[in-house]
Amino acid sequence: MVKENGNSDQHGHTLSLRLRVWRQNRGQPGHFEEHFLAAVPETASFLEMMDMLNEQLIREGKDTFAFDHDCREGICGMCSMTINGMPHGPLPGVTTCQLHMRNFRDGETITVEPWRARAFPVLKDLAVDRSAFDKVIQSGGFITVRTGSAPEANHTLVPKQVADEAMDAAECIGCGACVASCKNGSAMLFVGAKINHLNILPQGQPERERRTLAMVKTMDEAGFGNCTNYGECQAHCPKSITLDVIAKLNRDYLRARVKEFFSSTGKPSKGGE
Amino acid sequence: MPESSCSPCCQPASIGKKIIMALTGLVLAGFVLGHMAGNLLMFKGPQAINAYAEWLHNHPEALWIARVILILSVVGHIWTGILLTLENRAARAGGPAVDATRRASISSRTMPYSGIVLLAFIVFHLLHFTLRKVALGDKDFGEDVYAMVVFGFSSPVVAVFYIVSMLLLCLHLSHGVSSVFQTLGLRNERWRGRIDLIATAYGWIVALGFISIPLAVLLGCIK
Amino acid sequence: MKLESKIPAGPLADKWNNHKAKLRLVNPANRRKYHIIVVGSGLAGSAAAASFAEMGYEVSCFCYQDSPRRAHSIAAQGGINAAKNYQNDGDSVRRLFLDTIKGGDYRAREANVYRLAQVSTSIIDQCVAQGVPFAREYGGLLANRSFGGAQVSRTFYARGQTGQQLLLGAYSALSRQIGAGTVKMYARHEMLDLVLVDGQAKGIVTRNLVNGEIKAWASDVVVLCTGGYGNVFYLSTNAQGCNVTSTFRAHRRGAGFANPCYTQIHPTCIPVHGEDQSKLTLMSESLRNDGRVWVPKDKADCGKPASEIPEDRRDYFLERKYPSYGNLAPRDISSRAAKEVCDEGRGVGQMVDGKRLGVYLDFSAAINRLGESAIRERYGNLFDMYENITGENAYRQPMRIFPAVHYTMGGLWVDYNLQSNIPGLFVGGEANFSDHGANRLGASALMQGLADGYFVLPYTVTDYLAGVGLSGRPSVDRPEFKAAVKEVQDRTQWFLQNKGTRSARSYHKELGKIVWEKCGMARDKAGLQQAIKDLEALRADFWKNVRVVGSGEQLAPELERAGRVADFLDFGIMMCLDALSREESCGGHFRTEYQDSGEAKRNDDQFAHAAVWEWQGENKHPVRHIEPLVYEEVQFTTRSYK
Numbered sequence A: 001m002v003k004e005n006g007n008s009d010q011h012g013h014t015l016s017l018r019l020r021v022w023r024q025n026r027g028q029p030g031h032f033e034e035h036f037l038a039a040v041p042e043t044a045s046f047l048e049m050m051d052m053l054n055e056q057l058i059r060e061g062k063d064t065f066a067f068d069h070d071c072r073e074g075i076c077g078m079c080s081m082t083i084n085g086m087p088h089g090p091l092p093g094v095t096t097c098q099l100h101m102r103n104f105r106d107g108e109t110i111t112v113e114p115w116r117a118r119a120f121p122v123l124k125d126l127a128v129d130r131s132a133f134d135k136v137i138q139s140g141g142f143i144t145v146r147t148g149s150a151p152e153a154n155h156t157l158v159p160k161q162v163a164d165e166a167m168d169a170a171e172c173i174g175c176g177a178c179v180a181s182c183k184n185g186s187a188m189l190f191v192g193a194k195i196n197h198l199n200i201l202p203q204g205q206p207e208r209e210r211r212t213l214a215m216v217k218t219m220d221e222a223g224f225g226n227c228t229n230y231g232e233c234q235a236h237c238p239k240s241i242t243l244d245v246i247a248k249l250n251r252d253y254l255r256a257r258v259k260e261f262f263s264s265t266g267k268p269s270k271g272g273e
Numbered sequence B: 001m002p003e004s005s006c007s008p009c010c011q012p013a014s015i016g017k018k019i020i021m022a023l024t025g026l027v028l029a030g031f032v033l034g035h036m037a038g039n040l041l042m043f044k045g046p047q048a049i050n051a052y053a054e055w056l057h058n059h060p061e062a063l064w065i066a067r068v069i070l071i072l073s074v075v076g077h078i079w080t081g082i083l084l085t086l087e088n089r090a091a092r093a094g095g096p097a098v099d100a101t102r103r104a105s106i107s108s109r110t111m112p113y114s115g116i117v118l119l120a121f122i123v124f125h126l127l128h129f130t131l132r133k134v135a136l137g138d139k140d141f142g143e144d145v146y147a148m149v150v151f152g153f154s155s156p157v158v159a160v161f162y163i164v165s166m167l168l169l170c171l172h173l174s175h176g177v178s179s180v181f182q183t184l185g186l187r188n189e190r191w192r193g194r195i196d197l198i199a200t201a202y203g204w205i206v207a208l209g210f211i212s213i214p215l216a217v218l219l220g221c222i223k
Numbered sequence C: 001m002k003l004e005s006k007i008p009a010g011p012l013a014d015k016w017n018n019h020k021a022k023l024r025l026v027n028p029a030n031r032r033k034y035h036i037i038v039v040g041s042g043l044a045g046s047a048a049a050a051s052f053a054e055m056g057y058e059v060s061c062f063c064y065q066d067s068p069r070r071a072h073s074i075a076a077q078g079g080i081n082a083a084k085n086y087q088n089d090g091d092s093v094r095r096l097f098l099d100t101i102k103g104g105d106y107r108a109r110e111a112n113v114y115r116l117a118q119v120s121t122s123i124i125d126q127c128v129a130q131g132v133p134f135a136r137e138y139g140g141l142l143a144n145r146s147f148g149g150a151q152v153s154r155t156f157y158a159r160g161q162t163g164q165q166l167l168l169g170a171y172s173a174l175s176r177q178i179g180a181g182t183v184k185m186y187a188r189h190e191m192l193d194l195v196l197v198d199g200q201a202k203g204i205v206t207r208n209l210v211n212g213e214i215k216a217w218a219s220d221v222v223v224l225c226t227g228g229y230g231n232v233f234y235l236s237t238n239a240q241g242c243n244v245t246s247t248f249r250a251h252r253r254g255a256g257f258a259n260p261c262y263t264q265i266h267p268t269c270i271p272v273h274g275e276d277q278s279k280l281t282l283m284s285e286s287l288r289n290d291g292r293v294w295v296p297k298d299k300a301d302c303g304k305p306a307s308e309i310p311e312d313r314r315d316y317f318l319e320r321k322y323p324s325y326g327n328l329a330p331r332d333i334s335s336r337a338a339k340e341v342c343d344e345g346r347g348v349g350q351m352v353d354g355k356r357l358g359v360y361l362d363f364s365a366a367i368n369r370l371g372e373s374a375i376r377e378r379y380g381n382l383f384d385m386y387e388n389i390t391g392e393n394a395y396r397q398p399m400r401i402f403p404a405v406h407y408t409m410g411g412l413w414v415d416y417n418l419q420s421n422i423p424g425l426f427v428g429g430e431a432n433f434s435d436h437g438a439n440r441l442g443a444s445a446l447m448q449g450l451a452d453g454y455f456v457l458p459y460t461v462t463d464y465l466a467g468v469g470l471s472g473r474p475s476v477d478r479p480e481f482k483a484a485v486k487e488v489q490d491r492t493q494w495f496l497q498n499k500g501t502r503s504a505r506s507y508h509k510e511l512g513k514i515v516w517e518k519c520g521m522a523r524d525k526a527g528l529q530q531a532i533k534d535l536e537a538l539r540a541d542f543w544k545n546v547r548v549v550g551s552g553e554q555l556a557p558e559l560e561r562a563g564r565v566a567d568f569l570d571f572g573i574m575m576c577l578d579a580l581s582r583e584e585s586c587g588g589h590f591r592t593e594y595q596d597s598g599e600a601k602r603n604d605d606q607f608a609h610a611a612v613w614e615w616q617g618e619n620k621h622p623v624r625h626i627e628p629l630v631y632e633e634v635q636f637t638t639r640s641y642k
Helices: A046-059 A129-139 A158-169 A175-179 A188-199 A202-222 A232-236 A244-261 B014-044 B048-058 B062-093 B109-129 B147-151 B156-183 B190-221 C012-022 C042-056 C093-103 C110-130 C161-181 C247-250 C285-289 C317-323 C331-343 C364-370 C372-390 C445-468 C479-497 C504-519 C523-547 C557-581
Strands: A014-023 A031-041 A109-113 A121-125 C033-040 C058-062 C183-186 C188-196 C200-208 C213-218 C221-224 C263-268 C292-295 C361-362 C398-409 C424-428 C609-615 C623-629
Touching: A014 A046, A031 A046, A046 B156, A046 C110, A046 C504, A046 C557, A129 A188, A129 A202, A129 C161, A158 A188, A175 A188, A175 A232, A175 B062, A188 A202, A188 A232, A188 C424, A202 A244, A202 B014, A202 C110, A202 C479, A202 C557, A244 B014, A244 B156, B014 B062, B014 B156, B014 B190, B048 B062, B048 B147, B062 B109, B109 B147, B109 B156, B147 B156, B147 B190, B156 B190, B190 C424, C012 C110, C012 C263, C033 C200, C042 C058, C042 C161, C042 C183, C042 C445, C058 C188, C110 C161, C110 C445, C161 C183, C161 C445, C183 C331, C188 C213, C188 C247, C200 C221, C213 C479, C221 C247, C221 C445, C247 C424, C247 C557, C263 C285, C263 C331, C292 C317, C292 C331, C317 C331, C331 C398, C364 C372, C424 C445, C424 C479, C479 C557, C504 C523, C504 C557, C523 C557, C557 C609, C557 C623
Parallel strands: A014 A109, C033 C058, C033 C221, C058 C183, C221 C424
Antiparallel strands: A014 A031, C188 C200, C200 C213, C263 C398, C292 C361, C361 C398, C609 C623
16 A cells, blocks of 8 residues: 655546445435445545535535534544444544545445444434433543642652553544444443543542443443444554453443442442442 | 432343353353363263262252252343343444444354354253253163263264254353453453463363264264 | 723733732622533633533533534644743743743733743643643653753643643543533534624524524623634645634624734645645644655756655755754744745645645654664654555655644734623633734643633633623523524525535635635735735625535535635635735744745834734725734844744
């Protein structure tokens, strides 16, 4: 894929594509629509190819395909398309916006679908509602610190190894490819990443158990499936977050449950709190 | 935060179900290894295996405690397995029109199916060698377990069913055993490969140990 | 237009503390009776909304993305400055203040900048407490690096994702409040108008992007943290959705827009590859620490692969022109130097529109000196990103880079309290104009967004609320709200019903080309006058021929785009007018008529002021007002990086 000569005067090759794209209005059943698109430069990104398709549809007076996208540099986590069955497409470790057309063949048929999961209902065409992720964070994905109440930054020592590990987990961009790729529609990689980021830092310790139980509870209520250790999430994660975060989430959950069970508050235990 | 309407016991959280799956699976995986090791006494001759069977029957308390634990584990494993499978199907909402699997192993994707066949196998196996109600003709083997096994496996259909089921057990164990580590939070990227290897080896050891007996009967090594 | 900067009296270092002590307060029991609307959920918006809610106010927060976590603050790579002086290398609040003023080419407001430097240290404390995983030393203390040519190491960073981590921190604080019910979050809502009641900002009109519902919201105060206008250039490093609509709608309601011509061009972006490109990707400026910038000396070599151009036929133009700073010369200077060599026809890379717009950023010397693995460790992710986009391996051949629009220093005019000239309308982050002057220093944008959101707006908005009292919030049934809703509905309907032929994107592209050519890295009088004419013609054509497909009751990306492009067209004209009337060169604004052999030549006697534009109505030019910039502590000097 690496070209030695970036200086060529030609625009490079172009592709002609047959596109099967999902069309759906909110609350209604959907279907595939077929379109042909010619002269797609292989230097274009996948979303730029979709822009070209939409421009073609506008010229034809037809409705465009709605899809989510924003930063187009692989960090905001908004883009979400299942391309030939693979969330974010065939190239591992990148988001849809960073997938370029040189990864496809001339004449290829490409099937483009939204994220498919019960917890992510389709809003229109390729755009889905991922607010379930926000709800999980709202239930505990934070460290409680009011503005102005923070101690001097260097008062808390964080060993480099711990900071690096937290950062590995914190790289999650919340795109939802883990859910879309999971054959169970499970959100464990996302929740695991979020919980790990905060649970391993010293600042996150006071709320560790509370956070874990609350976030898992919200995750379950949102209608995500259960993890059965397929590993598809890791294989499709654009930030290559590993199943380690799920293993550690499991451990933290078990620990929190046991601690809760033996807690000495004198009150009967109530689930999830 | 709202309080849960139900105690965690009757409606376990997703991870809770996984932990039940892992712990019951651990019991069953340990059992099959022990069972297989006992079975290998077949190769030492009739006296050895019959003495082993007699010893078991002479300790009914221990036997029943083990049986109760096993029955609870099987029921818990199956019940949770059904819950997980149904919930996961619903959560997937049909999945994409094009299926593309990047990493999930055959064993992980066939767990419910290998599990169903194994359940059928267990029922048959209990009727066959424990209750002695099927596929043994009208014979009464009494205390002679050895003769019963040899006769039981002399039917190629029965022997092949056992062999196929044990290959599925191998498949089931190779995902199941490594998942136990993941679910209990005892696995990381560095150890993943090694644990997967251990799990696969475990599955093959158990399966080959079991398979060796019907195979030996079929091949005439044990008579 | 009344432009009172309201800078407190007294010595510079004491102004903010004295001012804070005098600001009025609201009784904790009364705070929940006030409703604050925050538009935008980036660093400034999330931080402000969370802080207001923690204080006890009722807060509603709006963003156009599907989640507040996606705001474009997330894309900042490099880091955040703070005058902590953890490195013992002579940093201080005063030094950060002076660097920012100098970096802004003496066009920022002194008191605001000093306050920014003062609160910078609290920001780091706050973020660390939230769990932002900043880089650490082995002893567990925070690590720092020098960034963007600063002489001290004052930049805190989290790999190449500092913006993301800071935003996730602010987002988690906001999420905590949403979970607690103290902030109502409205994602996928776009603000389409500001509502004034008796001359005060008392609400907004939004469109729910999912179902098309157009709705009015009343509040006691409105806070806009809606980012910059870099997408007026069509191609920029901004996110696709970044737009000027909310600030421009406020401008149309009477808010002054200050210094729209101040735009920052970032020197290290991946060059344009073709006509269908939608986005320019920034490569962290840190690459310039080890990369050498060059082009062929001879035009004839430009089509050849880099490996075939011998050392003596290469022009390391930054090292040649600026020997002491070399490849680390400030952003505006490096960018302009790259443009110059490309204009001379010595650019490299693909021909786009008959030009080669790119220069080499060559790591071969560094790879030879330090080894490939050392370079991989430092920049591996950037090299991967580059290869992913261009298909080229930068370990084997030099990278190609070109400047791209990256940040906009101009914005709605605000006083020292971050209040616009409309009472009750506060503006924070990139959306306001006050802190960066004509050019922004690297790693200062994150600092400013969080400073405004966490440590300035909570005080100054409280002061305003204490002044308006408890009876200040109008009902949405008032005629002002109904009229605003009607206007938005009419405009939406017009777009959907217009029988045009051209897509909004095609207009946006054309707009971008005009302003990039005429009001980009270098500007001149004739070009700007031509641009204004061209833009007026384009605007007239847009309002005849734009075609918007989709429905008003579903997600309608074309409708959203058309509305934003319409505002960008008006805005583009104002930007050119501002560039035309600023007859000097300063920071990111370079007028070719005003230079000293290639160096920007300021005119402090006539232009040491902020230019503030007042809306005059459809198809009329806005009117220019000025706020003189009074420097009490700082002496004007000419920037020199030779």
